[in-house]
Amino acid sequence: GAVVSQHPSWVICKSGTSVKIECRSLDFQATTMFWYRQFPKQSLMLMATSNEGSKATYEQGVEKDKFLINHASLTLSTLTVTSAHPEDSSFYICSTRETSNQPQHFGDGTRLSIL
Amino acid sequence: AQSVSQHNHHVILSEAASLELGCNYSYGGTVNLFWYVQYPGQHLQLLLKYFSGDPLVKGIKGFEAEFIKSKFSFNLRKPSVQWSDTAEYFCAVTPSGNTPLVFGKGTRLSVIA
Numbered sequence: 001g002a003v004v005s006q007h008p009s010w011v012i013c014k015s016g017t018s019v020k021i022e023c024r025s026l027d028f029q030a031t032t033m034f035w036y037r038q039f040p041k042q043s044l045m046l047m048a049t050s051n052e053g054s055k056a057t058y059e060q061g062v063e064k065d066k067f068l069i070n071h072a073s074l075t076l077s078t079l080t081v082t083s084a085h086p087e088d089s090s091f092y093i094c095s096t097r098e099t100s101n102q103p104q105h106f107g108d109g110t111r112l113s114i115l
Numbered sequence: 116a117q118s119v120s121q122h123n124h125h126v127i128l129s130e131a132a133s134l135e136l137g138c139n140y141s142y143g144g145t146v147n148l149f150w151y152v153q154y155p156g157q158h159l160q161l162l163l164k165y166f167s168g169d170p171l172v173k174g175i176k177g178f179e180a181e182f183i184k185s186k187f188s189f190n191l192r193k194p195s196v197q198w199s200d201t202a203e204y205f206c207a208v209t210p211s212g213n214t215p216l217v218f219g220k221g222t223r224l225s226v227i228a
Contacts, residue, residue, distance in 0.1 A: 034215040043220040103149060104216055106159040
């Protein structure tokens, strides 16, 4: 069964809207979650590492004020795309693992389409 | 910075043909290596992983991969592909420790009957 639950699976909204994506770890407590972005026919690019109870660590080139990450509990991390524009349209995927010596499990992803 | 290279962008095979997908990484230290598969419309699923020990790793659905440290490679193989193997395959690497996966660009496999 699913280890990581991601919601919503698909969002279509107007430019300027803020969109929140939720990622839940179902089977274990996740102190760390990872957020990736995947453009069509391209690989997953790490956006940020979400740490429970502290600030997220963003990869170079990712705007932290644009992509707000909150990891308020050991089972939930949220990514909010603020004032989304068409160039933010992409496939966003969260991931987590139980310990550093375990493989990462992935959510089903959220397809974000900004009109 | 670490990087992962997958040599083939798109591979087209007939059913029963043998498969080998290349993966090379650039990192000098100890690494954990993975192959993930993404079937159309589905999330990433783990095919197999290498942490240590026997460099020939067997995964699900008849896939295997061989870690060759001297070549910084972790190629994926399957002796006889099926139509249901049509998917996107991603090689991923992480140094030992709590660091996130770095992915290759992926290889699309199309198996035709």
